[in-house]
Amino acid sequence: MSFYDELEKLDFDEWNARVINASENSVIDALMHQNRTVEDFAALLSPAAVKYLPRMVKEAERLTRKRFGQTLGMYIPLYLTNLCNNSCKYCGFAAENKFRRKVLNQEEVYAECEAIKKMGYETILVVTGEHEKKGGMDYFRQMIPIVKKYSTYLMMEVQPMNTEDYRELKELGVDAVMVYQETYHKPTYQENHPRGRKKDMRYRMETPERLGEAGMDKIGMGILLGLADYHADACMLAHHISYMRKHYWQSKISLSFPRLRPAAGGFVPPYPVSEKQLIQYICAFRLFDPELEISISTRESSQFRDAIVPIAINSISAGSSTQPGGYAADHHDLPQFIINDDRGVKEISRHFEKMGLDLIWHSSRVS
Template structure:
């Protein structure tokens, strides 16, 4: 049984109705608990919770400090390819967009790595368009072998792989895999993913199951905020997290909150999400699960990221480039989306320290995996 079987028990429209029918009493009941149910989570993401956002933020800060202390973990994405076989309407790497495809060689990857190590990064996230032909498992085996002695932790955000392929990469030091469902609304999923392997809703949805079976250390989940109603997609993401924690309890988990950003293309978000909405989502997740890592990327503007430092987030990207070769001076390659926080890692680290928090550049050694 996979999460695809589990999710069939739930109806998108019925869940929508339940969330929007939540009352102030439901919210207060949830806020009075130490351990929340998935039904309580519905209350905290509902419109009825808006007047209680300050209280949610206070509780979120307390829980985060209890579990993680006053720390923010730094990571950085390295885009190794913009070649993709999918036609996702919201992505600059859409195969129908006209641009020169770029796949970094090992020498180019090492040049990028040198720049990132100079900035102090120890946590590296390898990102690519989804093209098994251009960047298959063999490509990532080669790149991870070349990078393993330069970074203490290597993660990937690439096309979904088979269980056996994930096992192959763990032998090269793979720590974390981020795979976002984008939306859990199966009825509309193909509208956003009309062609390519990503159009297979079930295969993508079952990827975290394959990761659990492969014994990957950490799995990152999330939905693309702006495609569908964020309240309903957030519920299904939380449901997915709960299912995975129960079934693959040795695995750790992370939740990210990517919002649609400008890109090569004309697609506009269907659902607007304010800063207060995103704050509500983050606090609701922290109250629902005090142990899960919550990550906020450079998609968000500097002021908002600075304000979120104490309110539930535990991991930040910094100094991000979303085009292949961007760190070593290649500005001509096509980016996946434009970042909103373009401050240097040192600038962001300074802000974090000013607020009394510690920047964690390294909290993992490769020998711990052996």
């Protein structure tokens, strides 16, 4: 029985109604509880909880500081290739989009790593599209040892793989793997992932379990905000996190909150999420599970990041490029998504240091 089988027993619409119709009393109860359930989480995410947002923010900040002190991990994405066999309707890298595709060779990976080193980063997130043939294990066997030389904590955001591959990646020095479910709503998942391996929802959803079996230090989870109604989707994610905590308690869990942004193909998010809703969403997760490592990327605006970081965030990226070769060379190919916070690394780090946060460059192990 995997979480995919558990999901079969959860009714998406029923959980949506539970969030929308949550009473003020259930919000007050959820705020008072020490250990919060998914039912509490649903109440904290509800319209009835909006009135209590200042209290949620205060509590989220208290829990973040209690668990992680003043630390803020700094990481940078390193795009190795923008090749992709999938056709996600919301993504600039989708197979149908015509633009120059690039796969970095060893020399180019070294050049990117040198450029990243000059920026001061040692926590690197390797990112690729999903392309088994040119961006699969054979390619990773060549490239990961290079990136490992430059990183004290190495993370990957690549296609879902099997347990044996994850074991091998761990031996090569990979510490964390992020595979986002995008949505737990089956019809929405099928509609937005019509072709390629990603079409297989079960295989993707069971990825955190394969990572847990391989003993990965950290597993990244999340949904793509804007794709389906986020109220029920977030509850499914909370159920999934509970499942992982129960079965694979040795691995840490990190969460990311990508909000759909403009991309090639002109995709318009059917369920846009406002900044206020995003703050409530992030705080609800912090209150639900204070151990979660929460990151926020440059997709969000500088104002938003400045506001949310001190409240609940454990790691951020800055000075990011979403193009292969984007640090060492001046590439202007199609990006995967539009970057919203384009401040430089120095500006951002000075800003958060002034706010009293201790920036961690050498490792994202902020505990």
